[in-house]
Amino acid sequence: GLLPHPSMESFGAIGTVLGCSAGIALGGLVFAAYKLGLLYQLFHKTKSPRHGGESVAEVLRAHGVKYVFTLVGGHISPILVACEKVGIRIVDTRHEATAVFAADAVARLSGTVGVAAVTAGPGLTNTVTAVKNAQMAESPLLLMGGAAGTLLQGRGALQDIDQMSLFKPLCKFCASIRTIREIVPTVRKALAIAQSGTPGPVFIEFPIDTLYPYHLVSKEFGVKNPPKGLMGKVVSWYLNNHLMNLFAGAWETRDVSPLPVDIPQATDDQVQKCIELVSRAKKPVILLGSQATLPPTPVNDIRKALENLGIPCFLGGMSRGMLGKDSPIHIRQNRRDALKEADLVLLAGTVCDFRLSYGRVLNRRSKIIAVNRDKTQLLKNSDMFWKPTIAIQGDAGSFLMRLSKGLKGHRCPEEWPQSLKAGDTTKENANRAKADEKTEHHLNPLKVLHRVDELMAEDSIIVADGGDFVGSAAYIMRPRGPMRWLDPGAFGTLGVGGGFALGAKLCRPESETGSEGDPGGQGCTSQRSDREDQLQRGLHFCIECRAQP
Numbered sequence: 001g002l003l004p005h006p007s008m009e010s011f012g013a014i015g016t017v018l019g020c021s022a023g024i025a026l027g028g029l030v031f032a033a034y035k036l037g038l039l040y041q042l043f044h045k046t047k048s049p050r051h052g053g054e055s056v057a058e059v060l061r062a063h064g065v066k067y068v069f070t071l072v073g074g075h076i077s078p079i080l081v082a083c084e085k086v087g088i089r090i091v092d093t094r095h096e097a098t099a100v101f102a103a104d105a106v107a108r109l110s111g112t113v114g115v116a117a118v119t120a121g122p123g124l125t126n127t128v129t130a131v132k133n134a135q136m137a138e139s140p141l142l143l144m145g146g147a148a149g150t151l152l153q154g155r156g157a158l159q160d161i162d163q164m165s166l167f168k169p170l171c172k173f174c175a176s177i178r179t180i181r182e183i184v185p186t187v188r189k190a191l192a193i194a195q196s197g198t199p200g201p202v203f204i205e206f207p208i209d210t211l212y213p214y215h216l217v218s219k220e221f222g223v224k225n226p227p228k229g230l231m232g233k234v235v236s237w238y239l240n241n242h243l244m245n246l247f248a249g250a251w252e253t254r255d256v257s258p259l260p261v262d263i264p265q266a267t268d269d270q271v272q273k274c275i276e277l278v279s280r281a282k283k284p285v286i287l288l289g290s291q292a293t294l295p296p297t298p299v300n301d302i303r304k305a306l307e308n309l310g311i312p313c314f315l316g317g318m319s320r321g322m323l324g325k326d327s328p329i330h331i332r333q334n335r336r337d338a339l340k341e342a343d344l345v346l347l348a349g350t351v352c353d354f355r356l357s358y359g360r361v362l363n364r365r366s367k368i369i370a371v372n373r374d375k376t377q378l379l380k381n382s383d384m385f386w387k388p389t390i391a392i393q394g395d396a397g398s399f400l401m402r403l404s405k406g407l408k409g410h411r412c413p414e415e416w417p418q419s420l421k422a423g424d425t426t427k428e429n430a431n432r433a434k435a436d437e438k439t440e441h442h443l444n445p446l447k448v449l450h451r452v453d454e455l456m457a458e459d460s461i462i463v464a465d466g467g468d469f470v471g472s473a474a475y476i477m478r479p480r481g482p483m484r485w486l487d488p489g490a491f492g493t494l495g496v497g498g499g500f501a502l503g504a505k506l507c508r509p510e511s512e513t514g515s516e517g518d519p520g521g522q523g524c525t526s527q528r529s530d531r532e533d534q535l536q537r538g539l540h541f542c543i544e545c546r547a548q549p
Helices: 008-035 038-043 052-062 074-085 096-110 128-137 163-167 180-195 214-221 229-247 268-280 299-309 335-341 354-359 396-406 415-435 445-455 468-476 497-507 519-525 528-536
Strands: 067-071 089-092 114-118 141-147 173-176 201-207 284-288 313-315 344-348 367-372 390-393 461-465 513-517 539-543
Touching: 052 074, 052 180, 067 074, 067 096, 067 497, 074 089, 074 114, 074 141, 074 201, 089 497, 096 114, 096 128, 096 141, 096 497, 128 141, 128 201, 141 163, 141 180, 163 173, 163 201, 173 180, 180 201, 214 229, 268 344, 268 367, 268 390, 268 396, 284 299, 299 396, 335 415, 344 396, 367 396, 415 445, 415 468, 445 468, 461 468, 461 497, 497 513
Parallel strands: 067 089, 067 114, 114 141, 141 201, 173 201, 284 313, 284 344, 344 367, 367 390, 461 513, 513 539
Antiparallel strands: none
8 A cells, every 4th residue: 555556657658668679679780780781681692703893894994994004913903804804905014103193194185084003002102192193283083992801901911001091181082992882883983073173083992802703702701710609600600791791782783874074164144254354455364274174175176265365375284285386376485574564364274373473473453364173273372462353163174165255256456465476586596595505514405305396296295204394395395286295283293204104105106205304203103114115115205414413
């Protein structure tokens, strides 16, 4: 009589608690089964003689990849074997950085993604400088790297390091494959990201057990002397389940076609405002950067658009050669003076970094139109030394086409480009006089550059490797047409010559490809055996000669 009788409400509350507990437990079991891949394995096939490298090759072929550059290693061999079987050419180099430089050149000249594959650990660390160069040059590039097995990472396996942390600051996208069924969607996504927005490198890590066939991987998962008792059974079950989940659903049909590429564009209102500004300008100038050569607009169409506008152009980076050898609107000298006098400056993919004195060379009274795919680059140093009148985050090539169309029938006053061209002639005569100066103990590098420019064929591709040497070559040598100039870009990396020349020759086998640079750069990644192979492929090297101390 002292204890209260349980009411129906109490029984209901207890039932609710028990029901919730059972639901939570069941949910936990389902989640654990999902994470372990138990549910997926019930409905998807596991065993097959195929391997993950075949999935990589299928996606690359569907995206039009013709070359994979590499330094062969065991971690990535299945990728190379599969690519070769589907007709993708494997180009083996003597250094991983050379492989990435060659892929970078292919990306720039072909309008597709350049691809390199290297082995784990030191194979990947050797690529860091080349990947950073591609990032700063805005080259779409896919780097594939080997890695320790999925269960051995962080346990002291051969060449096992934290590769993802190494490449996240350098790449637009980084992924580590954990099951073979992830390969196709991950590679497709990476290739699309590399080309979208501001192009750049992407990285995919392939643990070795995601690339080799089931019958080989299963041997490595077998425990020779498992612990006895319950622990031994748990370990064996876990390893077997991990193996099953690794291969489950790996060979089901998946879409390998290219994903849409997102390219920012100027709005109609922005283009119209620019048309009005340009139509009123008396002394406009266009500064073209490498972004102007990016897909989707063909470079020859951009060239015609520039010629229709008749506006004097200074060309930088990959845009050198855009207007051919002797265009009346291509101005090569006295850029600083022209910018001080100009009343309108169009920065088409050109950045106000050290190459433009951080924007200090721009006249504050000039109207400035800036077009760049990357917002950070678009406004770089605009908080200090310059202010854009109109800043457009969009594709420079497409913008120039729309600007030319909107200004159809309008041309820049001819006296302006003619006066700049006269200044060009005066400065180039002075440069020629310097080139003709006698030297006592070594070659005059300006004379060498003038002679090479005179002798090179009309279809030649110029590869400029180095720092000061690139600067000298840029105002002396004249690329004969669009996409016939390659230099490191904003990073100024020494040693790009061998890889760039190799990639260029593969893209344009009919063209002479010459690499100009200083001895240190040419020796960094283009070892003697590499240069011998490249000479046999028709590449030419011009080494800067300097007086030795």
